[in-house]
Amino acid sequence: MSKSKLLSKRTKQLLSDPLDDNNPITVQVLGICSALAITVQLKPAIVMALSVLVVLSVANVIISLMRKVIPSRIRIIVQLVVVATLVILVDQVLRAFVYDVSKELSVFVGLIITNCIIMGRLEAFGMANGPWDSFMDGLGNSFGYAWILIAVAFFRELLGSGTLFGYPVLESLGIYELGYENNGMMILPPMALITVGVIIWIQRVKNIKLVESK
Amino acid sequence: MKLFKNILESVKPLFVKGGKLEKMYPAYDAFETFLFVPDHTTKSGSHIRDAVDLKRTMAFVVLSLIPCIIFGMWNIGDQYFNAISVETNFLNNLIFGFWKFLPLLAVSYAVGLSVEFAFAISRGHSVNEGYLVTGMLIPLIMPVDVPLWMLAVSVVFAVVIGKEVFGGTGMNILNPALTARAFLFFAYPSYMSGDKVWVHGAGLDGYSGETILGALASNTSSWDNLKWNFNDALIGYIPGSVGETSFIAIIIGALILIFSGVGSWRIILSTFLGGYLTALLFNLWGVNFLMSTPAHIHLLIGGFAFGAVFMSTDPVSGSQTNKGKIIYGLLIGFFAIVIRVFNPAYPEGMMLAILLMNVFAPLIDHYIVDANIKNRLKRIN
Numbered sequence: 001m002s003k004s005k006l007l008s009k010r011t012k013q014l015l016s017d018p019l020d021d022n023n024p025i026t027v028q029v030l031g032i033c034s035a036l037a038i039t040v041q042l043k044p045a046i047v048m049a050l051s052v053l054v055v056l057s058v059a060n061v062i063i064s065l066m067r068k069v070i071p072s073r074i075r076i077i078v079q080l081v082v083v084a085t086l087v088i089l090v091d092q093v094l095r096a097f098v099y100d101v102s103k104e105l106s107v108f109v110g111l112i113i114t115n116c117i118i119m120g121r122l123e124a125f126g127m128a129n130g131p132w133d134s135f136m137d138g139l140g141n142s143f144g145y146a147w148i149l150i151a152v153a154f155f156r157e158l159l160g161s162g163t164l165f166g167y168p169v170l171e172s173l174g175i176y177e178l179g180y181e182n183n184g185m186m187i188l189p190p191m192a193l194i195t196v197g198v199i200i201w202i203q204r205v206k207n208i209k210l211v212e213s214k
Numbered sequence: 215m216k217l218f219k220n221i222l223e224s225v226k227p228l229f230v231k232g233g234k235l236e237k238m239y240p241a242y243d244a245f246e247t248f249l250f251v252p253d254h255t256t257k258s259g260s261h262i263r264d265a266v267d268l269k270r271t272m273a274f275v276v277l278s279l280i281p282c283i284i285f286g287m288w289n290i291g292d293q294y295f296n297a298i299s300v301e302t303n304f305l306n307n308l309i310f311g312f313w314k315f316l317p318l319l320a321v322s323y324a325v326g327l328s329v330e331f332a333f334a335i336s337r338g339h340s341v342n343e344g345y346l347v348t349g350m351l352i353p354l355i356m357p358v359d360v361p362l363w364m365l366a367v368s369v370v371f372a373v374v375i376g377k378e379v380f381g382g383t384g385m386n387i388l389n390p391a392l393t394a395r396a397f398l399f400f401a402y403p404s405y406m407s408g409d410k411v412w413v414h415g416a417g418l419d420g421y422s423g424e425t426i427l428g429a430l431a432s433n434t435s436s437w438d439n440l441k442w443n444f445n446d447a448l449i450g451y452i453p454g455s456v457g458e459t460s461f462i463a464i465i466i467g468a469l470i471l472i473f474s475g476v477g478s479w480r481i482i483l484s485t486f487l488g489g490y491l492t493a494l495l496f497n498l499w500g501v502n503f504l505m506s507t508p509a510h511i512h513l514l515i516g517g518f519a520f521g522a523v524f525m526s527t528d529p530v531s532g533s534q535t536n537k538g539k540i541i542y543g544l545l546i547g548f549f550a551i552v553i554r555v556f557n558p559a560y561p562e563g564m565m566l567a568i569l570l571m572n573v574f575a576p577l578i579d580h581y582i583v584d585a586n587i588k589n590r591l592k593r594i595n
Contacts, residue, residue, distance in 0.1 A: 179361060185401035194375060201379065 014136040018144030020207060025148040026200045027210060030116040035149055036192040038108050042165050045153035047094065047101045049146035051109060055086045056118050057138030063126035064134035070127075079122045080113070087112045117145055152195045160186030222246055240334040244341035268343050268383075271476055275347045278470035278477075279524065281463035282354060286456040287311030290358050293413040293453055297423065314414055315456060317362055318353035325366045326352070329373045333382065344383030344390075344530075345373070351391035351524060354457030355517065355565075356398070357411040364402055368394040388572045389531045392521075392565055399565070407561075412453035423453045427516040427554070427561040430504045437507045447514040458520040461513075468523040477527040480539040485522035488547025489513055496555050504555045518550060521564035531572040535582040542578055546571045 024030045031052075038044045059082050063070075070078050091109045094102040102109065112118065125137045157163055162170035162182050170176065185191050204210050222245070228235045229242040247269070291307030291314075326349045327341075334341040352369060376393035377386040399406045413423030424432075426447065429440055446452055450460025458464075471477030493509035500506035513519060526532060526546050533542035546567050553563030560566060 179363070181364070181402055181405075183367075183401045184403055185397060188400060197379070198375075 011133060011136045014133060015140040015143070018137075018140040019147065020144075020203070021210070023144045023148065023203070024117045024120075024141050025145060025196065026203055028117075028120070030120055031145055032193075032196070034108055034111065034115060035152060035196060036189045038105055039149060039153040039156050039192050039195075040160065040187055041104075041157045041163075042150065042153045044101055044104050045149045046146075047098065048105060048108065049142070049149050051087075051090045051094070052112060052115065052118070052145055053139070053142035054090055055083060055112055056121060056142050057135050059083050059086055059118060060121055060126040060134040060138035061131045063122045064129060064131040067127050075127065076119075076123075079119060079126075083118055083122070084113050117141060148196065148199060151199060152192055155195055156186045156192060159183045160191075218249055222249070237338075238335060240338065240340050241331055244331070244334070247340070269346075272343045272346045274470065274474045274476045275524070276350055278467035278474075279350055279354065279457070281466040282457040282460065282520070283315070283350075284308070285450055285460040285463040286354060286458075287315050289450060289459055290314045290414060290456065292451065293423070294415050297413050297415055314358050315353060318356060318358075318360070318365060318456070319350070321362050321365050322352045322369055323349040325369045326373050329370055329378070333378045337382075339382070342383030344377075348372075348390045352394050355391060355395050355455045355520065357406065357455055358414050359411045360398065360405055364398060364405060368398045368401070371397045384530055386530055387576075388569055389525055389528045392525055392569055392572075395565055396569060399562075412455070425454050425516065425561075426452055427504075430507060430515075431554075431558040431561040433502050433504075433558065436503045437511055444511070444514075447511065452515070455517060455520075458517045461519050464519045464523050471523065471527065477523065478529075478532070478539050480536060481527050481532060481543040482523055484540045484543030485526050485547045486513055486519075488544035489518060489522070489551050490547070492548045492551040496551065502555065502558075504558070504561075512551060512554070516554070517562055517564040521550070521568050522546070525564075525568050526571070528572075531575065533575045533578050533582075535579050538575070538578045538582045541582075542571055542575055545574070 018024060022028065025032065025035055034048060034052075038048050059079075062082050063079060066078070087110065090112070091102070094105070094109060121137060121141050126134045129137070154164070158169065160183055162168060162176075170180065170182075222242075226242070227233050229239045230236070235242075288304070288307045288311055290311035291302065291309070292311075294310060295302035295307065323345075326345050330341055330345050349369075352365070352372075356365060372390045372394035376388050376390045377383065380386050395406075405411055407428070409424030409428060411423070412425050426440065426442055429435060430437065442452055448461050450463065452459050468477065468482055472479045472482065489512060490509050493507070493512040496505040497507075497509060507515075522543075526543060533539045546564075549567035549570055550563040553560055553566050557563075
């Protein structure tokens with residue numbers, strides 16, 4: 001394979017589209033549950049994003065390789081088995097190397113199986129395209145998911161706890177001495193929803209073609 | 215007034231189409247219509263015009279709030295001088311309260327109107343008058359000692375997330391003033407509950423400034439053994455948010471609202487009725503002190519009366535149909551008492567009950583309208 005084919009215009013688009021125009025969270029509104037649940041702090045959000053990245057891109061490639069032999073009647077079950085296997089692998093790796101984060105994410109690692117983005121991409125893309133394109137699609141969608149997660153977690157941790165990655169940023173800046181207080185509402189799930197909403201709002205102001213015609 | 219008119223007329227060319235400050239026209243328009251009768255004419259078709267426009271409606275609400283404002287300011291002073299055991303008089307209390315209340319009001323209006331102006335200019339529509347009432351209500355439902363920057367943050371949140379994202383005045387789902395309070399309550403709970411914030415200076419000298427609801431919710435004393443009696447709660451010699459303490463002042467406001475036709479008597483009455491009946495029901499159960507508090511006392515304490523009169527009657531976020539208004543009011547009263555007695559962490563059930571019912575108001579209306587259509591269809595068949 002020549003380099004030009006590896007990164008053709010189409011593959012580039014597979015990577016860049018999900019970041020903005022076809023973002024899985026803000027445009028397709030998939031995977032919202034995890035975006036609300038694990039964005040209180042940055043570290044679990046990043047670990048979650050990485051886990052989804054591994055599961056989605058690998059599962060997309062596997063399904064793409066098997067797409068011609070999967071009977072279409074049982075394709076959902078085959079997809080589930082592939083995803084579940086990968087999720088268990090990821091879960092074991094997390095437990096072995098970052099036990100505290102794994103405990104924090106608790107049930108949400110297992111729930112990657114039900115993350116609509118993954119099943120959606122396997123069904124819509126992996127089942128119909130070659131392995132390299134599927135890999136790129138998986139990466140692109142994971143990045144689209146990841147940047148929203150990280151952006152939400154950044155604001156929630158900074159404003160809700162005054163820290164970033166557990167480091168007391170605001171305290172070291174001496175803002176508390178001016179009378180500043182952490183915003184307890186940022187830690188509650190409703191604020192994650194509102195933060196995602198504000199991101200969607202800003203995105204649509206900048207990207208007019210996303211706005212539905214009246 | 216002639217002077218203002220001349221100034222406005224002389225700068226008008228700057229703001230009309232083609233002028234240098236064309237984009238700022240909404241701001242100019244807001245000042246002009248605030249000071250003078252608008253000379254706008256309808257552009258399409260004919261409409262029935264009424265002298266009672268949005269501005270005048272809002273003016274009546276502000277008028278009906280005046281008893282609460284004056285009593286609230288007086289009460290700030292009275293509570294403070296009582297806390298530090300200093301002899302005081304009427305005027306002294308009022309002046310002290312005025313200087314405590316003014317910064318809250320100024321921050322509320324300055325921040326809220328800036329956000330409104332910014333949105334009006336960026337969207338090119340005229341500035342709506344809705345904030346004139348919201349901006350007055352917000353300081354009245356805050357504790358006197360709330361830090362001003364927190365007030366500013368909650369006002370920004372309420373106007374942007376509670377109102378502007380839905381399209382501005384008239385489109386909001388939730389009552390903006392209560393959104394501000396709910397935001398503060400969940401974001402900075404230590405400044406919105408407990409016994410330190412309701413009386414200025416409480417806590418500094420060991421004086422407990424807890425509210426009646428707070429005292430009852432802590433489940434240490436029944437209503438009969440509290441230091442306040444029925445008259446205190448009725449007239450309002452009690453700690454609490456600035457405008458909510460005096461039942462009598464609120465009822466004067468309610469009468470102004472009802473007789474001017476601005477507030478719905480259906481909502482006000484059914485809210486009180488719903489709360490009263492629910493509290494009676496819990497009296498029979500009575501496993502904690504909030505449940506065993508007499509039903510009529512429940513209506514006097516906390517924000518129940520203020521919420522029933524000034525918050526639930528918000529014509530935008532409340533029910534629109536007559537039957538709907540009664541159901542909406544009854545349910546607000548019901549939920550306010552239920553949240554109060556079952557969850558001591560949220561003794562102010564009124565705020566949450568109204569916000570909850572704001573969300574359900576369109577649903578209630580939908581079924582009322584639907585039932586009406588079905589009834590009339592039956593007649594033609």
